[in-house]
Amino acid sequence: MAARVLFVRGHQLALGHGARRYHLSALCRRAKIAMSRFEPQEYIDYKLLQKNLDIIRKRLDKPLTLSEKIVYSHLDDPVNQEIERGKTYLRLRPDRVAMQDATAQMAMLQFISSGLPRVAVPSTIHCDHLIEAQIGGDKDLARAKEMNEEVYNFLATAAAKYGVGFWKPGSGIIHQIILENYAYPGVLLIGTDSHTPNGGGLGGVCVGVGGADAVDVMAGIPWELKCPKVIGVKLTGHLSGWTSPKDVILKVAGILTVKGGTGAIVEYHGPGVHSMSCTGMGTICNMGAEIGATTSIFPYNPRMKAYLDKTGREEIAALADNFQDLLVPDEGCEYDQLIEINLSELKPHINGPFTPDLAHPVSEIGAAAEKNGWPLDIRVGLIGSCTNSSYEDMGRSAAVAQQALDHGLKCKSQFTVTPGSEQIRATIERDGYAKILRDFGGLVLANACGPCIGQWDRRDVKKGEKNTIVTSYNRNFTGRNDANPATHAFVTSPEIVTAFAIAGTLKFDPERDTLVGADGKKFKLNPPDADELPSKGFDPGEDTYQYPPKDSKGISVVVGPESNRLQLLEPFDRWNNEDLVDLRVLIKVKGKCTTDHISAAGPWLKFRGHLDNISNNLLIGAVNIENNKVNEVKNYLTNQYGPVPETARAYKKQGVSWVVVGDENYGEGSSREHAALEPRHLGGRAIIVKSFARIHETNLKKQGLLPLTFNDPADYDKVQPDDQVSIIGLKDFAPGKPLTCILKHKDGSQDKIVLNHTFNEGQIEWFRAGSALNRMKELQK
Numbered sequence: 001m002a003a004r005v006l007f008v009r010g011h012q013l014a015l016g017h018g019a020r021r022y023h024l025s026a027l028c029r030r031a032k033i034a035m036s037r038f039e040p041q042e043y044i045d046y047k048l049l050q051k052n053l054d055i056i057r058k059r060l061d062k063p064l065t066l067s068e069k070i071v072y073s074h075l076d077d078p079v080n081q082e083i084e085r086g087k088t089y090l091r092l093r094p095d096r097v098a099m100q101d102a103t104a105q106m107a108m109l110q111f112i113s114s115g116l117p118r119v120a121v122p123s124t125i126h127c128d129h130l131i132e133a134q135i136g137g138d139k140d141l142a143r144a145k146e147m148n149e150e151v152y153n154f155l156a157t158a159a160a161k162y163g164v165g166f167w168k169p170g171s172g173i174i175h176q177i178i179l180e181n182y183a184y185p186g187v188l189l190i191g192t193d194s195h196t197p198n199g200g201g202l203g204g205v206c207v208g209v210g211g212a213d214a215v216d217v218m219a220g221i222p223w224e225l226k227c228p229k230v231i232g233v234k235l236t237g238h239l240s241g242w243t244s245p246k247d248v249i250l251k252v253a254g255i256l257t258v259k260g261g262t263g264a265i266v267e268y269h270g271p272g273v274h275s276m277s278c279t280g281m282g283t284i285c286n287m288g289a290e291i292g293a294t295t296s297i298f299p300y301n302p303r304m305k306a307y308l309d310k311t312g313r314e315e316i317a318a319l320a321d322n323f324q325d326l327l328v329p330d331e332g333c334e335y336d337q338l339i340e341i342n343l344s345e346l347k348p349h350i351n352g353p354f355t356p357d358l359a360h361p362v363s364e365i366g367a368a369a370e371k372n373g374w375p376l377d378i379r380v381g382l383i384g385s386c387t388n389s390s391y392e393d394m395g396r397s398a399a400v401a402q403q404a405l406d407h408g409l410k411c412k413s414q415f416t417v418t419p420g421s422e423q424i425r426a427t428i429e430r431d432g433y434a435k436i437l438r439d440f441g442g443l444v445l446a447n448a449c450g451p452c453i454g455q456w457d458r459r460d461v462k463k464g465e466k467n468t469i470v471t472s473y474n475r476n477f478t479g480r481n482d483a484n485p486a487t488h489a490f491v492t493s494p495e496i497v498t499a500f501a502i503a504g505t506l507k508f509d510p511e512r513d514t515l516v517g518a519d520g521k522k523f524k525l526n527p528p529d530a531d532e533l534p535s536k537g538f539d540p541g542e543d544t545y546q547y548p549p550k551d552s553k554g555i556s557v558v559v560g561p562e563s564n565r566l567q568l569l570e571p572f573d574r575w576n577n578e579d580l581v582d583l584r585v586l587i588k589v590k591g592k593c594t595t596d597h598i599s600a601a602g603p604w605l606k607f608r609g610h611l612d613n614i615s616n617n618l619l620i621g622a623v624n625i626e627n628n629k630v631n632e633v634k635n636y637l638t639n640q641y642g643p644v645p646e647t648a649r650a651y652k653k654q655g656v657s658w659v660v661v662g663d664e665n666y667g668e669g670s671s672r673e674h675a676a677l678e679p680r681h682l683g684g685r686a687i688i689v690k691s692f693a694r695i696h697e698t699n700l701k702k703q704g705l706l707p708l709t710f711n712d713p714a715d716y717d718k719v720q721p722d723d724q725v726s727i728i729g730l731k732d733f734a735p736g737k738p739l740t741c742i743l744k745h746k747d748g749s750q751d752k753i754v755l756n757h758t759f760n761e762g763q764i765e766w767f768r769a770g771s772a773l774n775r776m777k778e779l780q781k
Contacts, residue, residue, distance in 0.1 A: 033319045035096065035122060036181050037312065038165055038545060042122050044316065046323040049073035049186060053326060056083070063330035065230045066299050067265040070205045073326065074188040076222040085336065086229045086263055089760050091222035094188045096122040097214050100174045100449075101155060102129035102601075103192035103672060105566065105609030107211030108158040110773055111218055112557065113569050115780065117162070120220030124165040124182070125155050126174035130605055131448035133416065134457040137425075141170050141446045150565050151609060154557065159548060161555045162218075166546040172421025172447040175199070175386040178206070179282055180311050180423060180538075185300040185320045185327045190217060194289040194671040194695060195386050195474060200297040201282025202304055203320075203327055205265070207295045208695055210673035212702035212772050219776065224762065226694075228294045229264040231256075232335030235272025237344030241527040242362075242511055244396070245280030246388060246472070246493035248341065249287040250349035254359025255339060259665040261293030262694055264336065268298045269329055272343045277532040278307035279390035286387045287474045290356040292668060292693055300327035303532075310533045348511070352476045352490035353468075355592070362496060366507030374488050374506070375468040379460060381411065381501030382481075383494040384418025384445070385452040388472035391427055391538075393494045394419070395530025398433040400498040400510075401440035403525050408518025410441040412504030413470075414460065416451065417444045426541030427534050440498075451481050454602030458482040470500045475669065477594050479621065483602050495528045566609040571777075572680055572704050572770040580685050580706075580727040582744070586648055586658040587633045588721050590625035593662050594669035595696060597621035599678055601670075608674065615678040619644040619660070626721040636722055645682065652683035661719045662689035667696025676700045680771075686727060688741070688755060690716055701763050702772040711738060711754035718751045719743060727755070733767070735760050 032043040053073040057064070060083065064072070075081045076091040083090070097119070099107050104125045111119070130151065131144040145152065152169060159166035167177060174191065175198035183189065185203030190196065192214050199206030207225070217223050233252060239245070252266070266288050268281070276284075281298045288296035298304075300320055308317040320327060348362040353374060360368050369376050383389075383397050394417070404410065417437050419425035425447050428434045434444055449455060452473040458481075461467050466486045473481070476489035490506075499510040502525075514522040549555070559566045589597075600617045607614035620631040620643065627641075634640070635647045637654060651658050660679065666689040667675060676699035679687065686706035690713045700707040706727065710716055719725070724744040729737070743751040759767070769775035 033315050035184070038181065038547065039122050044184065044319060046186065046319065046326060050323060050326055052078040055079060063333040065232070065267055065333045065335065066269070066327070066329040067205060067228065067230055067267050067297050069326055070186055070188060071228070083227060085227050088227045089224050090227050092188065092225055094121065094190050094217050094223055096182065096187070096189050097217050098174060098178055098182065098189060098191040098196065099123070099125050099211070099214060100129050100193050101125065101127040101151070102605050102608045103211050104155055105151060106673060106677065107192055107214045108155065108162070109569050109609065110211055110215045111162060112158065113773060114215060114219055114776055116219050119163045119218040121217055123218055124167060125159050126167040126171060126177055127152060127155065127169040128171070128173045128448045129453060129455065131169060131446045131450065132455045132457055133445045133450035137444050137446040144446070145169055148606070150563065154559065154566055154609065156546060157555055157557045159546065161552045161557050163548045163552065165548060168544040168546060170422060170447055170542070171544040172419070172424065173386045173389065173449055175286060176389055176420030176424065179279065180421060184308070184313070184316050185304060186323070190214060190223065192671055194669065195286050197288050197293070197295040198282045198286035198386060200285030200295055201278055201280070202307065203298060203300045205295055205297060208289060208671040210671055210676065210695060210699035210702060212673060213698065215773065216776070221776065225294070226263060226758070229336040231261060231264045231266045231293070232338045233266060233268045234270040234338060234340045235268060235343055236270055236340065237272050237342040238275035239343050239346070242348045242495065243343070243346050244348070244493040244495065245276050245283045247346055247349045248343070249284045250351050250359055250492070251341060251346060252339065253287070253291050253351060253357040256291045257357045258290060258355060258668055259292045259691065259693070261288060261291035262665070264293055266291070266293045266296040267329065267335070268296065272341070273298055273301055274303065275343060276303065277392050278303045279392055282390070283387055287356070290474055292665065294694060299329060300324060306533060311538065348493065348496055350470070350490050350492040350496065353488035354476060354478050356474065356476055356491055362492070363509045363511065365490070369506045375466055376506045377468060378413040378470050378500055378504055378506060379467045380414040380416065380469045381497045382416045382418070382451055382469065382471040382473065383497050384416070384420065385449065385471070385473040386420065387474045388494045389418055389420030389424060391424060391534055392530055392532050393472070394424065394428045394433045396528040397494040397498045398436040399528035399530050400495050400525060401442070402436050404502045405436070405439055407515070407523055409502060409515065411501040413501040415440065415442040415501045417442045418450050418452070419444070419447050422447050422541040422544055423538050426539040430539050431534060431536070454481060454483060455605065456482050458484070461487070468506065470497050472497050477596050477669065480596055499525055564610060564613055565606060567611055567613070569611065571774055574770040574774070575704070575768050577731065579730050580657065583685055583725045583727070584636055584651055584656055584658045585719065585721050585723055585725060586651070586660055586684065587619055587622060587644055588625045588661040588719060589663060590623040590628065591663055593622050593666050595667055595672050595675045596669055598667065598675035599672055611677055611681050614674055615681050616645045618648060618678045618682060634721065648682040648684070657683055657685045659686045659688055659725050660684065661716065662687065663716065664690045666692050668693040671695045673699040673702070676703045676705060680705050697758070701759065701766055704767055704769070704771040706757065706767065708739065708755040708757050711756050715753040718753060720745055722746045733759070733764050735764070
């Protein structure tokens with residue numbers, strides 16, 4: 001009851017009791033409210049969710065967390081669904097699907113292959129990943145439109161053909177657009193990008209998935225998700241000074257590490273929630289992907305209502321008011337783990353390098369850099385990305401930059417700015433923030449992902465040159481931003497990035513250190529202060545949305561047979577009903593292996609719609625334990641060393657199947673299903689590791705591969721790169737039943753080890769059919 005009372009009190013303080021609000025509430029009780037202005041015939045159905053939740057309450061008879069309420073109320077069969085956190089697989093009915101252009105290519109190619117005429121749920125495509133940062137927003141956008149014309153035309157026509165909304169290049173980053181237009185309290189949304197959880201800042205359960213999962217939902221098939229555990233983060237106190245919402249998730253990442261949230265939803269609650277803006281809550285949820293969480297969420301509160309109102313969705317806010325019980329946790333609900341953070345005591349943080357969970361207070365980063373030999377000189381500061389590109393973020397950065405300008409200073413480091421959306425760009429231009437950041441020395445980039453995902457034509461350092469960059473992004477894996485493995489990337493808040501760009505060094509703490517102005521006098525930066533939302537309202541900027549036509553019969557989707565950017569899919573082969581015998585080890589991976597290591601981004605993004613071409617980047621970033629080298633493995637048929645993709649192709653040509661052996665949290669990072677499609681395409685049969693990241697494990701299953709884990713993690717050491725590997729027990733493949741693995745060593749000796757899996761009965765059918773898509777087609781017939 002305490003959480004509910006707290007909500008209502010805060011709600012009353014923020015809104016008052018005007019006649020207009022009562023009018024809207026009355027309206028919501030009698031009228032249908034559209035999910036978005038772009039889909040006036042698709043309605044929010046809180047009544048159905050409440051009905052399903054009432055069924056679940058009677059069955060479980062216990063207080064429920066917020067995430068349980070939203071997830072369980074979207075069950076396909078709430079009466080009979082088995083529900084056990086961390087064990088059972090739930091069959092869910094998401095409200096909508098969102099895809100970014102890099103992943104949408106493969107998702108739409110799979111949807112085309114399914115033979116279905118139109119998507120069954122509201123879906124959108126967002127063109128944000130293929131725009132390379134080079135010289136500035138307008139010119140970079142024009143260049144991207146020219147270079148990617150074939151892909152953009154494919155996506156636009158496929159969207160029109162199959163009933164999908166299409167956001168043109170330049171619209172902005174998928175997650176910012178979702179927050180502005182599509183997310184709402186209680187929504188269940190899946191997106192083909194790992195940072196889809198950004199929508200949790202508006203009270204939705206928004207989950208990152210691979211394209212095959214999106215195809216299931218677009219086809220009207222229930223979506224499977226292992227029933228998540230729930231990690232509670234109780235926030236007390238209030239944010240102030242230099243501390244920002246970004247520091248909350250940087251702190252949590254330091255506590256939980258990159259795999260601590262795997263299989264769980266992170267649910268924020270407590271009185272501290274009310275000291276953060278809606279977009280700040282989105283920042284925290286967005287970067288929850290870096291701890292492996294299924295998603296993250298905040299309870300419905302007045303800051304969300306204010307954001308809905310300001311983005312033209314007053315009726316949705318009023319409707320949510322009438323269903324508050326559905327949108328906040330029950331008193332006495334139980335979490336699988338509880339973390340408490342006092343926001344009043346939280347200090348500004350900066351995480352890195354090379355991993356987003358290496359947390360440092362800003363006050364200690366200089367000493368840590370000196371101790372570890374990290375370059376102190378900051379070459380580039382970069383603000384923006386899907387994590388921190390809101391109006392408030394830009395305003396706080398501009399407030400810091402203005403102080404430097406007032407003292408005759410500009411940025412000492414290079415400085416780039418990425419607006420989150422066309423709406424944000426237009427609004428910060430109107431309100432003067434963009435001018436301040438330009439006067440400061442900043443370069444305003446296109447409304448796109450840009451350097452955050454490696455779309456950065458960086459020329460100030462040579463590859464291999466050791467250097468430091470500081471960003472407000474979410475990930476900082478090796479080579480992530482600029483393809484340079486020697487770049488030490490750190491993540492922090494936009495305002496701290498801006499302060500560091502003024503100082504030009506990691507040995508600077510804006511809370512205690514001073515700068516020297518152009519007049520030679522010392523001064524100290526004041527904590528930034530900026531409006532949470534624009535007082536004049538948002539300027540929508542240019543209209544960049546394409547509605548799907550009601551009648552799409554005359555629309556053709558063309559994929560040229562000679563194209564090197566797009567390729568129609570051929571079905572993967574069915575399992576032959578035999579055990580997998582004498583497989584070769586393609587590579588035994590040493591240490592961290594993210595999806596960036598398995599399927600690199602950057603220049604490879606242009607091949608995301610061409611499976612054969614992009615497969616030439618398979619595992620080129622992974623470290624081979626045999627020789628500690630990258631992209632150099634031994635072909636045990638020829639005894640010659642060569643690149644990983646070439647070796648895989650050589651094995652496939654000779655009819656030799658293979659496996660990959662990996663370490664902990666294999667496949668962490670992006671949702672990109674290419675990291676599963678590529679090994680399947682090149683003859684892989686199984687990936688055997690100590691543990692998997694959630695999305696990647698599901699993607700492997702969807703494509704007919706076997707994601708298997710060592711029953712004893714120490715068995716990783718028993719596998720030798722020159723072993724022949726046999727997986728026994730597939731004829732009796734069943735849920736919960738381990739498989740036997742026989743390792744045949746070069747000296748003739750053998751080891752027998754146990755491999756575990758998490759397949760359920762339906763997923764085993766995917767494997768038998770060769771892929772989930774093949775199984776869908778079988779069921780249609």
